[in-house]
Amino acid sequence: MTSRIDTLYGAAFVALSAAAFGAMAIFARYAYAGGTDVLGLLTLRFAIGGAILGWTARRRGMVWPRGRALAAIAALGAVGYVGQSLCYFIALQHAQASLVALLLYLYPAFVTVLAAWWLHERLTPVKCAALVLCLAGTALMVGGGRGEPLGIALGLGAAVIYSIYIVAGTRATRGIDPHVTTSVICLVAAVVFGALSLARTAAGAPPHWPATAGGWAAVIAIALISTVLAMLAFFAGLARLGAARTSMLSTLEPVVTVTLASLLLGESLSAMQWVGGASVLGGVLWLVRAGGGASEDAVALEANQ
Template identity: 70%
Template sequence: MTSRPHSRADIVRGAAFVALSAIAFGAMAIFGRYAYAGGADVLGLLTLRFAIAGAVLTLIAARRGVVWPRVRAVWPIVGMGGIGYVGQSLCYFTALQHAEASLVALLLYLYPAFVTLLAAWWLGERLTKVKVAALVLCVSGSAVMVGGGHGDSLGIALALAAAVIYSLYIVIGARFTRSVDPLATSAIVCVSSALVLAVMCAARASSGAAPHVPATSAGWAAALAIALVSTVAALLCFFAGLERLGAARTSMLSTLEPVVTVALAAITLGEALTPLQWAGGAAILAAVLWLVRAGGGAHDEEAVALEANQ
């Protein structure tokens, strides 16, 4: 799927693209908080996100002449978006209402550990001593993070649920998207997610509880930023970097995402991690890097492409 870089300039450009992607993805939790403050609720915000991003990505894919998959190959991807990605997004964005953005972001980043376990269970990948040690480090780090508070039990549970659903999404999706252009996959996932969320919106509206879109200009700016910056631009930068760096390097650089979220949460929202939580977060990120270097199941090229769809 990817071509290896042939010059130092390619590596530098690729690293810059992945760093920009990580910044854009990492800022999504912060944008979400501002969208909520502007009057949006989870369902209204996610519907806007996927409707706008799906339309833009479909247009870009069409203009680039992307080859769309055949009907038989489309349905599994539709299921990934309409079921898996909708479920993950609902858990993640609801968690932001019950826990600090920094805690949610770091707990979500347990997904490489979950993917490694699922790959060993379903795909027969071998669990080496290094992988087991990294998994123990992940679990220990998450226990320290959760023990530090800064979120109620529902927020913590939803953040962990988002990580589990995301892991299932990656493992299942890696089997069905091997021959599909990543941009086509991203567009189909976003469009199918938007359609399912639109149905949910209609159902809620019929019961007299219509979803809320932002009521302020700041809220709309945050919602548009989630769609255009943290989804469309982040995806395009990610795939541009993946093409130049390959899967392993891209995965390593992508660990910047929760770091960006934590830093922006401290700057814009006044969130502060305790020293013990910093240690737990560092343990999670160190374990993720360790899993990548050990060839964790989450990081073959197909799975890394799927990880972009967050």
């Protein structure tokens, strides 16, 4: 009975995390409308979110990495996480939020290919068929999408960087509590974006902070809901469900984004995009069932979006 209750709680936590992550693209569009730019948004997101996650990790008495382990995780944050965040949030200015979210969710397919090439994992016929399904779905989404080529390219770029980050981070974070890993990565990202903000200010082109109450509310929602709440709920679900089931439930995220984009932003997907999006998500679920990138360490890194 206890196991069943734990499973239900775990599913609820992962669904909550997926909904919080899925809402991030919508919050970002409102933040841009409120006067902020990408650098201002990301600086505030990681300064607020990183501080809270770091504080909660210390309050729980978690052991922080040192030496090479700390340096490796810091590099993940400074290069991989910062690069992925920049691509994703700039893409949201040049393409539909729903399209960008679906393109980002190609990362399990890229992880599978990278793991085969870099970690010498076997590409089974099932994995190959799932990859073909993802590729066909992407072609349909891009062909039927409404967005500038720059937005589509950056959306794909975010997925590629994210997949490299996960594959490289799987080894670097082994044996380290995922909450601590996430705290370090967010704090490092806050330092990088803070430094970029200072450099731009010194050059006479400071980042744009929110100019309206709605803009501030959207930025704070990204920091508290789509960062802190989303990550803590993800880890709570992962501890109860394990890697494979957590990965499968996390595919709710782009569904949430597409639904909210339709309801709140008035975005509509063409019939071709619906077919393409369904193909991508179907291929991703197929990959997860086949074991593509579903180790505990890899899935824990997926909390960093």
